[in-house]
Amino acid sequence: MSYARQMLDSYPSTFKVDASLLATTIDALKDCAQACTADAADDLSERDVTELVKCIRLCLDCADVCAATVAVTSRQAGYYSDVTKPLLEACAATSKSCGDECQRHAQMHEHCRVCAEACRRCERACHELVAAIK
Amino acid sequence: MSYARQMLDSYPSTFKVDASLLATTIDALKDCAQACTADAADDLSERDVTELVKCIRLCLDCADVCAATVAVTSRQAGYYSDVTKPLLEACAATSKSCGDECQRHAQMHEHCRVCAEACRRCERACHELVAAIK
Amino acid sequence: MSYARQMLDSYPSTFKVDASLLATTIDALKDCAQACTADAADDLSERDVTELVKCIRLCLDCADVCAATVAVTSRQAGYYSDVTKPLLEACAATSKSCGDECQRHAQMHEHCRVCAEACRRCERACHELVAAIK
Amino acid sequence: MSYARQMLDSYPSTFKVDASLLATTIDALKDCAQACTADAADDLSERDVTELVKCIRLCLDCADVCAATVAVTSRQAGYYSDVTKPLLEACAATSKSCGDECQRHAQMHEHCRVCAEACRRCERACHELVAAIK
Numbered sequence: 001m002s003y004a005r006q007m008l009d010s011y012p013s014t015f016k017v018d019a020s021l022l023a024t025t026i027d028a029l030k031d032c033a034q035a036c037t038a039d040a041a042d043d044l045s046e047r048d049v050t051e052l053v054k055c056i057r058l059c060l061d062c063a064d065v066c067a068a069t070v071a072v073t074s075r076q077a078g079y080y081s082d083v084t085k086p087l088l089e090a091c092a093a094t095s096k097s098c099g100d101e102c103q104r105h106a107q108m109h110e111h112c113r114v115c116a117e118a119c120r121r122c123e124r125a126c127h128e129l130v131a132a133i134k
Numbered sequence: 135m136s137y138a139r140q141m142l143d144s145y146p147s148t149f150k151v152d153a154s155l156l157a158t159t160i161d162a163l164k165d166c167a168q169a170c171t172a173d174a175a176d177d178l179s180e181r182d183v184t185e186l187v188k189c190i191r192l193c194l195d196c197a198d199v200c201a202a203t204v205a206v207t208s209r210q211a212g213y214y215s216d217v218t219k220p221l222l223e224a225c226a227a228t229s230k231s232c233g234d235e236c237q238r239h240a241q242m243h244e245h246c247r248v249c250a251e252a253c254r255r256c257e258r259a260c261h262e263l264v265a266a267i268k
Numbered sequence: 269m270s271y272a273r274q275m276l277d278s279y280p281s282t283f284k285v286d287a288s289l290l291a292t293t294i295d296a297l298k299d300c301a302q303a304c305t306a307d308a309a310d311d312l313s314e315r316d317v318t319e320l321v322k323c324i325r326l327c328l329d330c331a332d333v334c335a336a337t338v339a340v341t342s343r344q345a346g347y348y349s350d351v352t353k354p355l356l357e358a359c360a361a362t363s364k365s366c367g368d369e370c371q372r373h374a375q376m377h378e379h380c381r382v383c384a385e386a387c388r389r390c391e392r393a394c395h396e397l398v399a400a401i402k
Numbered sequence: 403m404s405y406a407r408q409m410l411d412s413y414p415s416t417f418k419v420d421a422s423l424l425a426t427t428i429d430a431l432k433d434c435a436q437a438c439t440a441d442a443a444d445d446l447s448e449r450d451v452t453e454l455v456k457c458i459r460l461c462l463d464c465a466d467v468c469a470a471t472v473a474v475t476s477r478q479a480g481y482y483s484d485v486t487k488p489l490l491e492a493c494a495a496t497s498k499s500c501g502d503e504c505q506r507h508a509q510m511h512e513h514c515r516v517c518a519e520a521c522r523r524c525e526r527a528c529h530e531l532v533a534a535i536k
Contacts, residue, residue: 003299003386007306010378013313030298031271034342038275040462041343044455045281053446060442060462061206061217067335068202072195074302075309083195086227090220097216110278118271137433137520141440144512147447164432165405168476172409174328175477178321179415187312194308194328201469208436209443244412252405329474329485336470340463351463354495358488365484 002027004074015076017132025125026073032095032122033066039102039115046109055101055112062098065091066122073129081133088133092126095119136161138208149210151266159259160207166229166256167200173236173249180243189235189246196232199225200256207263215267222267226260229253270295272342283344285400293393294341300363300390301334307370307383314377323369323380330366333359334390341397349401356401360394363387404429406476417478419534427527428475434497434524435468441504441517448511457503457514464500467493468524475531483535490535494528497521 001009005023008015015022040059043052069091072084099119106113135143139157142149149156174193177186203225206218233253240247269277273291276283283290308327311320337359340352367387374381403411407425410417417424442461445454471493474486501521508515 003303003382004306006382007303007310007379010382011306011310011313012377012379026302030302034294034298034338035271035275037339037342038272038279041459042275042279044458045279049455050451053451056446057209057443058214058217061209061214063339064202064205065217065221068198070302071198071305071331074305075191075195080192080195080231082231083192083199083224083228086220086224087199090217090224093220094217097214109280111275111280114271114274114278137437137516138440140516141437141444141513144516145440145444145447146511146513160436164436168428168432168472169405169409171473171476172406172413175325176409176413178324179413183321184317187317190312191309197473204436205439205465208439243414245409245414248405248408248412325477326482326485329477329482332470332473333485333489336466339466343459343463348460348463348499350499351460351467351492351496354488354492355467358485358492361488362485365482 004030007074011076017076017129021129021132022073022076025129026070028118028122028125029066029070029073029091032118033063033070035115035118036060036063036066036098039111042109042111048108052105055105058094058098058101059115062094062119065094069126085130085133088126088130092123092130095123095126099123138164141208145210151210151263155263155266156207156210159263160204162252162256162259163200163204163207163225166252167197167204169249169252170194170197170200170232173245176243176245182242186239189239192228192232192235193249196228196253199228203260219264219267222260222264226257226264229257229260233257272298275342279344285344285397289397289400290341290344293397294338296386296390296393297334297338297341297359300386301331301338303383303386304328304331304334304366307379310377310379316376320373320377323373326362326366326369327383330362330387333362337394353398353401356394356398360391360398363391363394367391406432409476413478419478419531423531423534424475424478427531428472430520430524430527431468431472431475431493434520435465435472437517437520438462438465438468438500441513444511444513450510454507454511457507460496460500460503461517464496464521467496471528487532487535490528490532494525494532497525497528501525
């Protein structure tokens with residue numbers, strides 16, 4: 001069981017969203033943040049780095065937005081939906097843009113393929129959590 | 135001149151938003167992130183900490199969202215408006231919620247008054263930058 | 269296989285540390301960052317929050333230090349050992365302090381027990397990686 | 403007066419370090435974090451980006467370490483010196499490495515010159531705060 005899930009299961013109060021959905025989202029956000037950080041660094045090691053500048057920029061943005069969203073959702077999503085919902089929407093938009101760009105380099109670079117996958121999973125998880133906290 | 139402004143003035147390319155507006159926004163975001171981090175810690179030192187739990191939570195959220203937004207806007211706002219715009223909107227919403235809550239404690243706690251001011255300035259700056267990158 | 273490991277396996281170059289050790293460390297850091305963020309929030313929901321102020325502060329510090337260390341190690345630990353080593357040492361010290369404090373509340377609060385465990389695992393992983401990059 | 407200073411002046415308790423020194427350090431850390439984030443992005447816009455890969459990596463590391471150190475010191479440096487001291491030392495080491503690398507590109511790129519200056523100021527501030535909390 002992931003630590004995100006264990007932490008949710010030991011939460012002293014109830015929360016407004018299904019714990020399983022919340023844990024899945026937090027795990028997807030954590031993975032995406034780290035994959036994007038790593039992918040930006042991997043891109044910097046490639047010979048064709050000049051072709052990858054947009055990918056690097058978007059990975060850096062996506063890592064930052066996902067990291068903030070991990071923190072906010074770890075404080076129990078839905079608690080302040082005024083805060084959580086627009087952030088999840090921004091995170092979905094960012095991971096979509098980043099995933100699209102990584103996908104363009106997926107055949108050339110395996111690390112971009114893995115990162116694109118992490119972005120897609122993150123984007124889906126954000127949308128599902130937004131729908132659940134409506 | 136702030137470092138944010140100096141960095142913008144030495145940027146090797148043009149960007150789509152007025153440099154002065156962008157520098158003002160970045161400075162407001164930096165200040166708000168730090169003020170919220172400090173305010174959450176100050177609240178924890180107060181005797182009436184149980185009255186301040188919502189304030190602490192929102193300050194922590196606001197600090198995280200502002201920190202991500204500093205980073206993304208420092209990579210030149212407007213570059214990928216699909217990313218920047220929803221994030222600025224999320225940041226405006228978060229600093230509004232946080233500023234409202236800090237304001238409630240402003241008479242009792244000077245640090246909440248200062249933090250509320252930083253949140254208001256941040257919220258305004260985010261709205262102005264969103265309008266400019268439309 | 270974790271995303272950290274998948275990203276390392278698709279890295280276009282060699283790195284100076286065993287990939288399995290590096291992936292384990294990155295995963296332990298990610299888990300600890302998130303567990304500490306969640307534990308601080310859980311503490312804020314407890315009735316005895318005044319008893320948990322030190323725990324909250326250390327969890328917030330530990331979450332911030334771990335998040336930075338995830339990012340730096342995801343850019344391939346050992347690359348710039350002048351940067352990576354002192355940061356891993358700081359992260360080990362922080363997760364030790366935080367783990368000790370969480371442990372004190374472990375019998376009373378299950379979320380503190382889980383968080384203490386995440387801190388111990390993180391502390392060990394940091395020490396092992398420091399030893400490997402010597 | 404900076405927000406960091408205003409927040410310190412409204413702190414409800416005493417702290418173990420001179421407020422003026424602490425505020426100066428926090429401001430230097432904030433500036434360095436943002437300058438490094440911007441410099442990494444500026445480097446990515448340069449034609450000779452392949453010459454700047456080490457600079458970009460170190461700027462990204464330095465931004466992450468400074469951001470964590472802003473947060474920890476904003477929770478009142480010296481409170482838990484087991485946490486604060488090693489982190490400030492790691493931050494001094496990182497901003498030294500980053501400042502050295504930025505300096506190498508300072509004549510060619512004005513943004514690297516400004517960033518090197520922000521790194522030097524941050525490095526000095528970290529050393530002074532470490533000395534004060536001994």
